[in-house]
Amino acid sequence: MSQHRKKKAAPRPRLASRLFRGTLRTAWWLGLRLAIVVAVVLAASTAWYASKLPSLDELLDPRESGSVTLVDNGGQTFAWRGQQFGIVNAETVSPHLLNAIIATEDRRFFWHFGVDLRGTARAALTNFRAGGTVQGGSSITQQVAKLIFFDNTRTLERKIKEIPAALALEWKFTKPEILSIYLNRAYLGAGTTGFEAATERYFGKPASEVTPAEAAMLAGLLRAPSRFAPTNDLKLAQSRAGLIIGLMQDQGYLTAAQAEQARAHPAVLSSAAAARAGGSFADWIMSTGPDFLTRRTTEDIEIATTFDPVLQRAAEDGLKAVFSEKLKAGSKAQAAIVVMSADGAVRAMVGGRELGSGEGEFNRATMANRQIGSLFKPFVYAAALQTGASPYDLVEDAPLTIYVPGSGNWSPQNYTRKYLGDINLAQAMANSINTATIRVQEATGRARVRAMAEDFGIPGPLPEGPALALGVSEASLLEVTGAFAGFLNDGQKVTPYGLTELRRKADGGVLMKAVPQRPVRVLDDRVAGELIWMLRQVVEFGSGGRAQLPDGRPIAGKTGTTQAARDAWFVGFSADYVTGVWMGYDDNTPLTGVTGGGLPAEIWRETMTRVEAGQPIRPLPERIPEQRVAQIIPEVPVAISNVESTVRNVVQNVIQGLFGNN
Missing domain, CATH: 3.40.710.10 (DD-peptidase/beta-lactamase superfamily)
Structure with a gap:
């Protein structure tokens, strides 16, 4: 009986085998059809994205607006605004730059079909070993697709859509053309779009001339341009570049000696970028020029200005000299400085402590209206x-x-x-x-x-x-300083200005030129001279004594302190320049122990001592009053x-x- 039951149980393995094979056939049947559906959808999506791709020329210039470059009174660039840009291609940039980008972002760029699965896996492993993001997971082609078709949101849906978009790019363009699009569309911090703009912004040279160290720093910006921008934190940018140099060495783009040289001599900012001067001045210029040629320009514009970088450093150093010695640690007191010529040409502007490096910061010299x-x-x-x-x-x-x-x-x-x-x-x-x-x-x-x-x-x-x-009454520091400039300007009204010429960057065509101010006399010669004499007495015998310059240069000026000492001022002039200083708190907290004749006068003195350094001493255009029977x-x-x-x-x-x- 038991033997008969064992013979009955024997067919079960064959049944399981048949079920397994049937399942495999079903899975294969479903998988094949699913693959066909995916392939059809992918092909259709790829074709759709390909149909939406603009021409290469359009893709090389992605901006919706133009750029503004500001030059000082010596013709040197000191600030940039708008979307800085410059068209390059893969054949014209430095080979070091191409190598740094490929080593960092997509080492198999020239071999994959737009999506590199191996590269994605390898990047994940590399980043895990490094303890941070060192190498990108998306291919360069995928990144270009994102720049063209998608925003910066990171979702699974967008990552899936990147695949047909990347395939479309590979279908329509060559590898060098895709790389050229990337070189021109990548955002690299500090308002720069593309590597040509970034090399000019940070290093003062074209992208064709960058060194391995500079190339590594630029490639390092691709992951987090604002965080790693060298104008924001040079040490952090150099540290990031060191990791990129290691990748370039590992992949054979740099020899050990070249890599060691690049690490020993890290990239540094150009003098203009390092100075980080004139931010407040540049913001003021952008607000005073025609909107369609400054903030909303569709062209690349260059603005010639009255800005003097030497006087700007003098103002910044003068402020630091007083605040570092006279203010308690952690004080939130603010100050602003304006330096201008007698005709109203603004030469330097400090919008506040630790300002001047960024765009759109609160400019206390022009935007703060305070009681005078x-x-x-x-x-x-x-x-x-x-x-x-x-x-x-x-x-x-x-x-x-x-x-x-x-x-x-x-x-x-x-x-x-x-x-x-x-x-x-x-x-x-x-x-x-x-x-x-x-x-x-x-x-x-x-x-x-x-x-x-x-x-x-x-x-x-x-x-x-x-x-x-x-x-x-209330006024800005710029307005008050301009009013005092009228005293020095022979009693004629002065309108502060900083823009002298606005031109197209491409061909130098002049679009706008500053029109000389029409003289408007407010005081006659006698009164203007006597008023200057009276203002000189303020400094020599009155409340402005602490503003006296160490070389004995004749100066004139006036102190100002408002109710409850919420604002403290000193505005004065030599024969060469008019300088205004304001001090106070942004929230109108009263100053403690500060009057216009105190710290503001000292800031004025420290600033003007540096401004006048090396200049010949000239007399003020004062007029000593005639003695008469006093009324x-x-x-x-x-x-x-x-x-x-x-x-x-x-x-x-x-x-x-x-x-x-x-």
């Missing part, structure tokens, strides 16, 4: 002089109360809370006396004072009340306080009781 405080007082005295007053005329410095309709009594005080009695106008401005200045304004007429300030470039509308004299500025109508009124009534009652109404 006592910087306004020269316009009060200019108006008085223009109506016939003399710097030697007398005005009372004493407590003052003025009735302001709608607000009541207003009683301004001097900063020192002390009063000097009768003083002349020169003394009043030299010591920045509030009450005396208000008396001068009220006697001269507020309308005249407002007109004087506006004529020199202080933006309106200016306040109507008596506080006008104390600088409660007394008439007293302004004052409001009598309740206490004063009560005392006067008591006195009057006593007198009436003693002597009667007569």
Whole structure:
């Protein structure tokens, strides 16, 4: 019985075998048909992408907008804006650059059909061993497909779509042509699109001349252009380049000696790129030029400017010299500097501490409108002089109360809370006396004072009340410095400018040229000269003493401190340059122990000492006032306080009781 059962169980292995073979046939049948479907879809997708590919010439210039290159007053490039670009091809660039790119991104580029499965696996292993991203996983062709057809999102769907797009590229273009497209479309940081723009931006040379070390640094940008940009972190960029040099050596593109040479002498930035100067100035130029030729240009534009890199370094170093010694560690106090010639040509601009290297940063020299405080007082005295007053005329410095309709009594005080009695106008401005200045304004007429300030470039509308004299109006540092330049410019209005010529980069064709400013006289010769003399007294005998230059060069200027010391200013000039300094906090926090005659005056001195280094000492165009019998500025109508009124009534009652109404 048991033997009979064993014979019955024997056919089971043959049944399992038949089931297995049937399963294989079914899988093969399904797999073959699935493969056919995939092949058809892939072919159709490839054909679709191929039909969408533009011509090679169009692919070599991918930008939607043009670039702007800014050159200084010596014709040297100092800043770049927009999409920097320059067309190259695989045959014209340095072989070192091609080798670095292929070694880093796609070592089998010339052998695969657009998608390198082996390369992807090898890159994953290489990156695992290196502990970071050293080698790319996508082929160069896939990266070109992404640049042409897709955005920067990383999804499985997009990776799948890259395959037919890459096949389409391989179908339509040769390997050198695909590589040329890549060379021109890759973004490499600092606003540069393509390797030609990047080599010019970082190294000041064309892509045909880069060394192995420079090529390695450029290839290293492909993974993370913003992070590894040498203008952002040179040490990090050099470290990344060292890894690329190792790949180039491993793949036979560099000998051991060449690799060692490249590591021993890493790539460094060109002098223009290393200086990282003029960022605030460049942003200002971009905002003042015609929008369709600057921020929205479709062409490659070059802008000639008034920028002076030597004076820019002087301003930056002057600011650092004071802040490094006088500010506590961690202080968030800010400062800005503008240096210009008497005609309004802006030569240097510092938009804030640790600024000037990037694009679109907050520029405190042009974008921050702050109360100007006592910087306004020269316009009060200019108006008085223009109506016939003399710097030697007398005005009372004493407590003052003025009735302001709608607000009541207003009683301004001097900063020192002390009063000097009768003083002349020169003394009043030299010591920045509030009450005396208000008396001068009220006697001269507020309308005249407002007109004087506006004529020199202080933006309106200016306040109507008596506080006008104390600088409660707001202006930017650039506007105030330009207004003071008018004093030095023989009393003629000055409009700050920085753009001298705008031209096409390709052929040098001039598209726009700065038109010389039409002279607009605000002060006559006598008044302009006497006002400069008065401003010189501010530095020699008054509140601006700390601005005096070590070589004894004659200078003039004015301090400014606003209510609660939220802003501190010093604006002054030599015979050569006008320089303005502002200091404060971005959030309007009051400064502690800082007035315009303190740190701002010291920053001004440190800046101008460097600006004037090596320049001959020239006299200011001042005019010493003629001695005459001093006039007394008439007293302004004052409001009598309740206490004063009560005392006067008591006195009057006593007198009436003693002597009667007569």
